[in-house]
Amino acid sequence: MKKVLLHSCCAHCAAYTVSHWRQQGYEVSALWYNPNIHPYMEHQHRLEAMQTLAQEMSLPLITTSGYDIIDYFRQVVGHESERCRYCFRLRLSKTAETAKAMGFDAFTTTLLISPHQKHDLLQEIGNELAGERGIDFLYADLRKRYSDSRRMTKPLNLHRQQYCGCVYSEWERYANITIK
């Protein structure tokens, strides 16, 4: 059976995505690497939710050591309006690198289920990294299953985030603005 490493941004996006790739015949493991989630305690709440889901779904979960918030800011400061490109690259690059080092056949991300993410950009960066690292990037447009995924996690009563992750997105969400 082929093995895929699934970068997981949160439990709510992971639930259906894991089922999808299992249905496609993959053995799925998840990777937690999200230094874009601020502040730190919000990161911890989302990680705890992911750990609960992993237990419920018998999903192996690899948690990277450290919280590379400094790397995140070093990459995005000065490019705030384009920050998602740097953010996706940081997270997917770690996923591709880990997948290659641990003998996975492919990598992918739960971000592909979210209608709130820049879908084409994710696909572009995933494909670029696949070429650079020599490992397959699994692509699927799962956006129509976003609500199904949330229905799956509802009975677990997990922490639900109110904004994408970074402090910029928190500001945009509550002040109802767009950073330019």
Ligand code: SF4
């Ligand atoms: S809005 Fe979301 S995807 Fe974009 S940089 Fe912030 S955390 Fe990353």
